Amino acid sequence: QQPVQSPQAVILREGEDAVINCSSSKALYSVHWYRQKHGEAPVFLMILLKGGEQKGHEKISASFNEKKQQSSLYLTASQLSYSGTYFCGTEFDDMRFGAGTRLTVKP
Amino acid sequence: DAGVTQSPTHLIKTRGQQVTLRCSPKSGHDTVSWYQQALGQGPQFIFQYYEEEERQRGNFPDRFSGHQFPNYSSELNVNALLLGDSALYLCASSFGNRGFVRNYGYTFGSGTRLTVV
Numbered sequence: 001q002q003p004v005q006s007p008q009a010v011i012l013r014e015g016e017d018a019v020i021n022c023s024s025s026k027a028l029y030s031v032h033w034y035r036q037k038h039g040e041a042p043v044f045l046m047i048l049l050k051g052g053e054q055k056g057h058e059k060i061s062a063s064f065n066e067k068k069q070q071s072s073l074y075l076t077a078s079q080l081s082y083s084g085t086y087f088c089g090t091e092f093d094d095m096r097f098g099a100g101t102r103l104t105v106k107p
Numbered sequence: 108d109a110g111v112t113q114s115p116t117h118l119i120k121t122r123g124q125q126v127t128l129r130c131s132p133k134s135g136h137d138t139v140s141w142y143q144q145a146l147g148q149g150p151q152f153i154f155q156y157y158e159e160e161e162r163q164r165g166n167f168p169d170r171f172s173g174h175q176f177p178n179y180s181s182e183l184n185v186n187a188l189l190l191g192d193s194a195l196y197l198c199a200s201s202f203g204n205r206g207f208v209r210n211y212g213y214t215f216g217s218g219t220r221l222t223v224v
Contacts, residue, residue, distance in 0.1 A: 032212050044212035087149050094163040095213060097149040
């Protein structure tokens with residue numbers, strides 16, 4: 001029931017782009033994206049709803065393919081502050097999270 | 108505006124003991140979900156409480172139990188602790204209305220780091 005994320009880890013230079021993918025075996029109401037920095041709580045970034053509505057962050061965008069039950073998070077022109085572990089959460093009856101993608105942005 | 112508050116922040120227990128973790132949801136939130144996060148892993152859903160009842164439960168044994176109080180705060184109890192219970196326990200709050208969750212997501216606390224020795 002947990003979503004599957006890929007890749008497991010990404011290393012970028014400042015200004016580069018990254019894509020993180022999330023897929024589920026179940027039909028979903030929504031997909032959430034969270035970022036967790038080391039030793040801190042996960043922070044809500046973005047939610048994608050059935051029907052294509054998207055709510056979230058300025059420089060981070062995402063897509064949600066309902067038919068394929070997949071979502072992708074796009075981080076463009078990455079900044080050092082983007083470093084952290086990104087989790088997708090898929091909502092059906094409750095919220096289940098993927099194993100995370102560790103993103104490291106280097107100067 | 109206080110977010111989600113969890114206590115204690117760190118805890119060391121001996122195998123076989125019992126532990127109680129506490130969570131105060133964000134002001135205005137009435138739903139509390141508990142997650143277990145092992146090192147390097149994603150949060151694993153334990154259960155969710157709404158209106159003082161367990162609404163959903165993940166794949167955790169009965170040693171894990173909880174409670175929600177009339178003020179919406181919640182406790183997570185773990186009996187007969189095992190070494191494998193060592194993890195970060197996260198509490199997330201939201202408003203019971205599904206439309207809320209689908210617009211605003213969950214607010215997480217900083218967690219309780221439980222070490223079982």
